Amino acid sequence: MDQRAHEIWKKVRRPSRRVAVVLGAALLGCSSAVVLCSSGQKPSVARPPSVVATSSAESAKAPQAIELEQFSPFLADPALHEVAEAVELGEFARAAAALAAAQKADPRFDTPTGAFWLGRLWERAGNPEAARMACERGRVSGSLLGEYAELCRARAVQAQGLATNVVSELGSRQFVGPAEDDRRLALARAARVSGDLVRAISAFRDVLAQPLDSGTRARVGLELSETLLADASYSAASAEEALGLARRAGAVLVAHKSEQRRALELAERALALLSPGDRARLSEPTLEERVLSLSSLLDAREYQRAALDARELSGSLTDTQRSSSAGCEARLLEAKALSSLRRFEAALDALAPAREHCATDPERGARVYFLSGRYASSAAKYTEALKFFDEVERRFPGHSLADDARYNAALAQEELGVDARATELFLSLPDAYPAGDMAPEGLFRLALRYLERGEWATALGPLTRALAFLGERDSARGFELSGRERFFHARALMTLGQRELGLDEMEALVKGHPLSYYMLQAYSVLAREAPGRGDAAIQAAEAFSLASPFHIVAGPELASPGFLRMMELLRIGEVDSALRELSALGLRNEGVGSEILWGVALLYERAGVSRFSNELTRVRLSEMSGRWPFGQWLKAWEIAFPRPFLPIVEREATAARIDPALAYAIMREESAFDPEAVSAANAYGLMQLIVPTAKRAARGTPFVASAASLKRPRVNVALGCRELGHLAGMFEQNPLLAVPAYNAGPGRAAAWLRDRPSMDFDLWVERIPFLETRRYTKRVLSSRAIYAFLYDRKDASSRLTLPKKVGG
16 A cells, blocks of 8 residues: 555544753762763763753752763663674674673673673573673662563573572562563463463463563463463363463464464364364354454565465355454455455445445545445446545544545546646645645645646645644644745745745745755756855754754653663663553653653664664654754754664665665664564565565675665665665666655656656655555655765765756
8 A cells, every 4th residue: 555545544543752951960970880980980872962950849040061071872882882793793603702801801781780781692692601601690688670580590591491599589580570470471481381371371361461562472372372272280271361362362363374373273272172162162163363364464464375265254254244343344454454455346246245234334434435435436436436535524523534535526527638627626624624634635635637737826825825734733743845936836826926935935944844845846946047045044944943942851861770771771672672661661652752762772872772762753843843953953863863774774785875864764764763674575684675675785795685784784774775776877867766766666666757747756756546555755855865864964965955857
């Protein structure tokens, strides 16, 4: 699905994301586990601009300066370069040996935290005896990570065949925070291995009583199911419990073949233990379990399998089940699977029973009729689509999909050639749905029709209405959308002879929408029409940013033991555990204060875990609205747009003759800096390469392209940069077309260029047929400019200027 379709699906599935921060010794105390003040050592990292910290109680007072460098991960230290390199390559035995040597040579690393880290490296290397000895040294009373070290030791002891010892040691303990969840699970597993099944069953049930993500819950459920079936004193109730656990796990893990096979085997064993009557009653999965399985397949994007399973399920529904919530959801999931396979007529047909049986439900009925309209439009049955969209508005006028229905009805009228009716529908959106989100889209779509025809005067009307409708909300739409109507409104004014008014609007856009895609378009117009005026606008914006510095107000959360543990876990690269500590504090929840999230993002960025600093700041970028990266705002922008793996990216971008800023922009968009990222299309790593493309890029290099190697940054970045260089070479007149080509394929980008070879570049981008590629192109060009401005400012102007014509 394209991005808009994915957004719509999420919408229809649900019922009617220099700095002032308290992260140093003033807030956290002078514990050597957190900062190095006790030893007098400074982390050997480059010093950013000075930062300011205030507590909520002191916010009215003059802030106190604190050094940001007080937090530094171990692997940022040059003395541990070999450890860092070995960890990146997955050579954990070499990493452990190098760390052990460093600990003997430098007392800074020979701490309880360092001992635990060493134990974790030996554990990953498959050496339980070395892991046990190292984690034993980390079990220091009062150490921030002492309980994690104790769990590491327990796992090592169990790996050595001494599970009974683990049960004895952990059974009487109680830990704090996420470590307690780990203790319960470790105890359950050790009790099962030692044969104490009663205790194991109780402990597994304790684990499942805690909040867990669906995958973890399913896997723990499988362990409990297996333990229940291993108990010789089983009862009918325990066999039925084991059956339910196995079936739910199999539904959630349906896309994971080995785990689903295990779930099916456990379900068969459980059935065999039941009485004939119970076996007959429970012989088949429930409708709810089968619907859950379908949903899991769709989440895994296994559309073909989902479509087949859904067809089988739909054919087996009874009359009562067809009208049930689960039955209606099954039809919706079947239609989604078929539409994802681009079988739109079949998807439309699949919803026919749902329109008959599910339309009385206000929530589900709106979804059924809206998706019927979407699938009819995709099948070019526009007249039929209009009827479905009309039903959404008529039956469910207060539903969040009602304005989407009117917008899509206007698109269908355009396809039928009834422009007058389409215009009427587009223009009616602001008044009919003032709280909806489709009015700006409809008005801009109408304006774009006029712009493409050269009817600039006619386009002014809908553009003006869209600007009035958006008001202050415009800046919150992100780097690829904010300023869109303002830019084309200014262009229309200039084209119609009101040059100065248009230039004034362009200048205001440059000042107020820093480094957004449409700011780049406005800056480019100013560079052509009024040289120097764009740079003057940026200089004027600098004073505005300096006048209201960015700061983070500290809360008590940042001084809590859980936050300190999270920091210490980050220092040694235990990211998963750090995230769990963060979640336990509620600091990943929606609605958490910006001051907390920016502070946490800063920590993750300093720890080199850019994918999580990026995750936390992505939903907060609107808070930088109107603030250019000057003064203390510079650090906020750097947190949101980090440069992980810098030496690799600079080396490989230079070798491929591409801009490092472009490489980072692609990487940020493709994987959000997660080296382990795998897409549903089996694209891997930082720059999301599929294996065939990577193999072609690897020709003539020492790199071997495989699913495993593409998760290593040095391989992925090298081959991704080579692919970008290859695409840029295909579009010599306008190398920026490598961006849509990277997303949609070079063949499509070349075809779009042939169709509109002399169109203005700004209009050409608006007419990219795929919404996903259109928005992708805008975001990447914006990010490219941001990286250039942040890190290569003296040469940034060329990255702020976009070409006038698509052909260069």
